[in-house]
Amino acid sequence: MHFVHRTITAALGGASLIATMLFVSAPALAISVQINGNIVALNPTPIERAGRVFVPLRGVFEQLGANVVYSNGQINATNRRHTISLNIGSTQATVDGQPQTLDVAPFIIGASTYVPLRFVSQALGAQVNWDDANQLASVTSYGVGGPEGNAPLPPTSGMQLLRNEQPLNGAVVRSMEPQIAAQFNQNVDPNSLRIRLDGVDITAAVSRTRNGFEYLPTSPLQATVHTVSVRGRDMNGQQVNASWTFTTERSRM
Secondary structure: OHHHHHHHHHHHHHHHHHHHHHHHOOOOOOOEEEOOOOOOOOOOOOEEEEOOOEHHHHHHHHHOOOEEEEEEEEEEEEEEEEEEEOOOOOOOHHHHHHHEEEEOEEEEEEEEEEHHHHHHHOOOEEEEEEOOOOOOOEEEEEEEOOEEOOOOOOOOOOOEEEEEEEEOOOOEEEOOOOEEEEEOOOOOOOOOOOOOEEEEEOOOHHHEEOOEEEHHHOHHHHHHHHHHHHHEEEOOOOEEEEEEEEOOOOOOO
């Protein structure tokens, strides 16, 4: 009886050890970045720090059609619509002349400079979605299709479609639950509207009319840059879409 007991115990212990070894040895998924539907090869590879995905400097800026100048720890990037300034080791940034705050500062490892993917992409007018299960960051940027630049431009730009955005484009607000709203410069079919906040469809919770929309977050937003995107059709059936960004920052009071 004791022999049987010892045999069962040993078998269970061995199975537990094997399971533990399998769990420990299972490799973690590498982080991948996709821009306008195409996986991009970044060297060095993306890394995660403080819950944020960081990518090598030029790999993403240039894929999003931006020119980059790096000097003495300062990063300046410009595309045809936006200008960004970042500093190594600093959470203070400037986007289109407006001060903004990053969650985590850019940093250097070896000979490589890393910047936060979401902040940089959104500051350049792109949208970012994160697939945690596959460790995949998907970036969508109108007018940029990687090196070929073959992605379609939006039929109607943000400056043409929207006015009186709340918060203002590029603004930094202290409220973590700001009202998000805008008016249209032309009548839009409210039933066709699809509105996203940081890639999440919030349409069902948005008050919509042919003249504009309003939304109040149901929970506090993170202290970071946010992108509001609007898609729909005007009263003639033509597709319209636009987007703008703002930053929420916790009050220091």
